[in-house]
Amino acid sequence: MKTAIIGYGKMGREIEKILLERGHQIGLIIDQENASDLDSKHLQGIDVALEFTTPQTAYDNIRRCIDAGVAVVSGTTGWTDRLEELRRYCQEKGGAMFYTSNYCLGVNLMFRLNRQLAAMINRVDGYDVRLEEVHHTQKRDAPSGTAITLAEGILSELACKSGWVNRMAEPGSTFQPAPGDDPSQIVITSIREGMVPGIHTITYESEDDRIELKHTIKNRRTLAQGAVVAAEFLCGKQGVFSMDDLLK
Known part of the structure; x- marks a missing residue:
């Protein structure tokens, strides 16, 4: 070739x-x-x-x-x-x-697991969802294309969400809902740090527990x-x- x-x-x-x-x-x-x-x-x-x-x-x-x-x-x-x-x-x-x-093959497996999990959450209800993506400081776009694909997968299955919004955050910060956040929107938090190839985390949280689906790329x-x-x-x-x- x-x-x-x-x-x-x-x-x-x-x-x-x-x-x-x-x-x-x-x-x-x-x-x-x-x-x-x-x-x-x-x-x-x-x-x-x-x-x-x-x-x-x-x-x-x-x-x-x-x-x-x-x-x-x-x-x-x-x-x-x-x-x-x-x-x-x-x-x-x-x-x-x-x-x-x-x-990355693992990320594409995550895309499928993500849709399946969102479909199950849609049936049981009671959970809110958010996304976080961490990449190296040279990455020019935010959120990452992978995060957008994950958000779209959730939107295809989760009836209570209708779109997504992006929020930039500093390394080491923890997620805090912002005043005025629209509950129908998935918040995608983007962090740019060091030489990180890519970390994507989906978090579902209820009043009683938390579910996380996470993928980490070790190298390019x-x-x-x-x-x-x-x-x-x-x-x-x-x-x-x-x-x-x-x-x-």
């Missing part, structure tokens, strides 16, 4: 290592200094591009790959208000695209490996895919 890496930061470098370990070829690396090289000419012969950049550039990067007839795997978060638009565009062009907010390698596996899955296909399709 001949690949392109779009975004050569820490994640891009981890992806590079795993691609080479698995016997794949890297035909193009795009970063800020050569962003203009992301075109049909430079993408010629590329099977799959792996895109991990910024919320400001992801949409255009993915669209350029689709226009060049190159399958693209993206894990950039913070821009998904335009994701449906891009999915439709990909289908219209007969392209191939894979998107998920988190490529698990994310990079998931992205490469997604690229292998996508290679040679047409259509729009997610981790649900891969796990099936």
Whole structure:
């Protein structure tokens, strides 16, 4: 498989290592200094591009790959208000695209457990729910895409919640409801601390007990490996895919 890496930061470098370990070829690396090289000419012969950049550039990067007839795997978060638009565009062009907010297998298992737990809580009632996500200080978007996916999973099953709101907090702080919090909204607390790859915690609390569902990523390698596996899955296909399709 001949690949392109779009975004050569820490994640891009981890992806590079795993691609080479698995016997794949890297035909193009795009970063800020050569962003203009992301075109049909430079993408010629590329099977799959792996895109991990910024919320400001992801949409255009993915669209350029689709226009060049190159399958693209993206894990950039913070821009998904335009994701449906891009999915439709990909289908219209007969392209191939894979998107998920988190490529860690454990997180994707958590997505499923999260929906199941929310459905059970909906039947018994009496619990309120909140989310907390902790990431490194270089993460530019808040809340994380993973936290948004978790919130959407809860909203799909829990009748008493209709949306979510985000609140930034300092490291080490404990959750305290804010005056005027709308009880129909899930509060997502975002903390930016050190070099934390990612911690997501869902808490259900009643007057008598507390239930926590928590996932901790130990390093970026698990994310990079998931992205490469997604690229292998996508290679040679047409259509729009997610981790649900891969796990099936």
